[in-house]
Each structure stands twice: as structure tokens, then as C-alpha cells.
Amino acid sequence: MTTEPAEPYGPTPRTKPTRSPERARYDRPTVHAILDSAYLCHLGYLREGAPVVLPTLYARRGETLYVHGSTGSRPLRSARQGPGLAVCLTVTHVDGLVLARSAFHHSINYRSVVVQGTARQVTDEDERRTALDAIVNQVVAGRAADSRPANAKELAATAVLRLDLDEVSAKLRTGGPNDEPEDLALPYWSGVVPVRQTYGTPEPAADLAPSIPLPEYLSR
Template identity: 55%
Template sequence: MLSTTERTRLGRAKHKAGTDRQELYDLLDTGMVCHLGVVVRGAPMVVPTCYGRVGDTLYVHGSTGARSLRAPGEVCVTVTHLDGIVLARSVFHHSVNHRSAMIYGTPREVTDEAEHLAALRAVTEQLAPGQWGAVRPPTAKELAATRVLALSLEEASVKVRTGPPADDEEDYALPTWAGVLPVRQVFGAPEPDPVLAEGIGVPAHIAGRSS
């Protein structure tokens, strides 16, 4: 079950709250970008970044000089999937169908070499499954220039909104179209690097993801 702390308990629209930890895993595993919220020198900063999950741990990475990865204290990470624009009969009841996760905690810097590599692999595979084994692994110098933070998924919440608009009863008689405009994210055809050597084709694990 998901945690039920004061920070993760929904104050409004409680029926949208997820309760199964598998919902959290599924939501994270199908995402590609998270937003990392930190406080840097007393000011809030929200940074979009790639991530990866291994069990109950979320990993984010970046340059050792990145301010967002050097900020002490607690962080908040969010991942959101936009599934549809909900068009109601009134402006007030417009909404979006979405699935979102919010994770709180104090991250730790990953210093163990094996975990460092496993975390970077998780981040790479999150974006392109099969890519880690198809390219050159990081060098010692590159690893030293890359900071990885690990965040426990212990304190997390999931919120989901689905279905048609929920208009006021008297507005259902209005001669106004209402419904949902679905939103889908798809991969396009792979675009080769302009300096790619002749004869190198698109690998199967990349070609298989394009529409």
C-alpha cells in the first residue's frame, strides 16, 4: 500500500487517490521525465530531469556541479502523464485527465560504484530499453563527473483523473459540446546523426519504438 502521511494524503478529490503501490510503479515505469523540486539558497527550484527506478528507489543524475543535485535537505519529485483535455460546458469545470505521482524524501548521494552504474543503467533504460548494452559504457572520468541521487519511494502518492467532464446539473441542457480530447505521446521515425558512418542501421530496440 502507498503511504498515508499528511503530505501524501489528498485533501480534496480523495476519490482520485491511488492506494496500490503497483500503481506508483506502473506510473513511474512508463514515464520519461520527472520534475525535481529543491530549495537552493532559500529559493525554490524545479528542474526537469530524467530518472530511473530500481525496486523502491528512484534515481536522478546530473553533473557534479548541478545546484539542484547539491542542495541539502528534503526534495519533492513529481511525474505526470497527460491523458486528455476535459472540455466541459462551463469554464469552471474544464479539467485534464491525468496520472501523477508525488514523492517526498531526503535523497542520498550514491557513492558505491556498483550502485552508481546500476542507477545510470536504470536511467538510460528508462528512456531507451536495450540502449545500455548497445553503446560504450561510461569511463572512470565520466563517472566521476556524474552525480547520482537515490530517493526512497516510501513516502509517495498517486492521483488519477479519468472520464468525462463533471458539469453542474443545470448545465447539461446547454447546447454546448462537451467531452474529452485524448492526448497520446508517440515516437516518430528515428533521425540518424548527420555524421553517422555509412552502413549503420537503426538498431532493433530503437526501430521497434517508432510509430
């Protein structure tokens, strides 16, 4: 896992010619699959010329990502004005800890997507509502329809930004450790510890009426 540049979304999948199991991918199915199986991104933008990276929720619809926030927050105020807000939106899944015989070849298995571009405020009311529903559904599929929709006051307090999937790349590492041939006989355990995000038993709110059952979409 190293710090390498993102490349533009291209129609032709390209693969880095390397023996490393770390690969860049540009095809849409890979990019979409990584984005669709997460809900948290890290959003980077500039504040007074310096980079800022904050965790936030997002949703994908087609070739567009949406994020939301308070209308009073600084980046969202910036996106409303002028040419929009230059951002980088990154999503990362950790799939495994890769323990090689050598310290140097330690790594992690992961899947990440990096999207660069200009975020613009969404002003169309239908698109705003659709985007906000999508953000709720990205966290729990089916939840938006089973909650109270935003009212006028809530909608007025919420800014929605859109970022098109133009300049985007996926990067992933899979498989076992990549040890040097001369290290294979060393007496160190080598392999992968699988990592995943798991969900515990849903905990009802303290003030939830006992008559309300756990919804179907949470029984996963």
C-alpha cells in the same frame, strides 16, 4: 486538477469519498506503473530557502528512484553534505483535455506521482553504474547495453542521487466531464480530447555510418 497535499505511501489503498473522477491512490502497482511509463520528472528542492523546480531524467529500480547530474551542480553538491537534500520528485502524464459545458468544470485527465523525501548521493560504484544504466534504459528500454559504458572520467563527473519511495502518492483523473445536472442542456460541445506522447521516425546522426541499422528496440 487542483493543488492538494501528497500523503504517505500506505499499505492500504484509500480512495477519496467524492463524486469527482479525480482520485488519490497509494497502492504500489499504480505508483510503479505511472513511474515506469515516463522518464522525465520535475524535481523540486530549496536553493537559499526558495523552491526551485527543474526537469530532469530519472529511473526507478524497485522502491528507489535515481536522478543524476553534474557533480558541480548546486543541488548535487548539497546532497553530498550533511543530512541530504530535501526534494519532491513529480511525474505527470497528460491523457486528455476535459471540456465541460461550464468553464468551472474544465479539467484534464492525467496520472501523476508525487514523491517527497531526502535525496542522498550514491557512493557505491556498482550502484552508481547500475543507476546510470537504469536512467538510459528508462528513456529507451535496452539502450544501455547497446552503447559505450561510462569511463572513469565520465563517472567521476557524474553525481547520482537516490530517493526512496517512502512518502509517495499517485493521483489520477479519468473519464468524461463532470457537468452540473442543470448544465446538461446547454448548447456547448462537451467531451474529452485524448492526448498522448508519440514518437516520430528516428533520425540518424549526420555522421552515422550508413552500415549501422536502426536497432530493434527503436522499431516500436
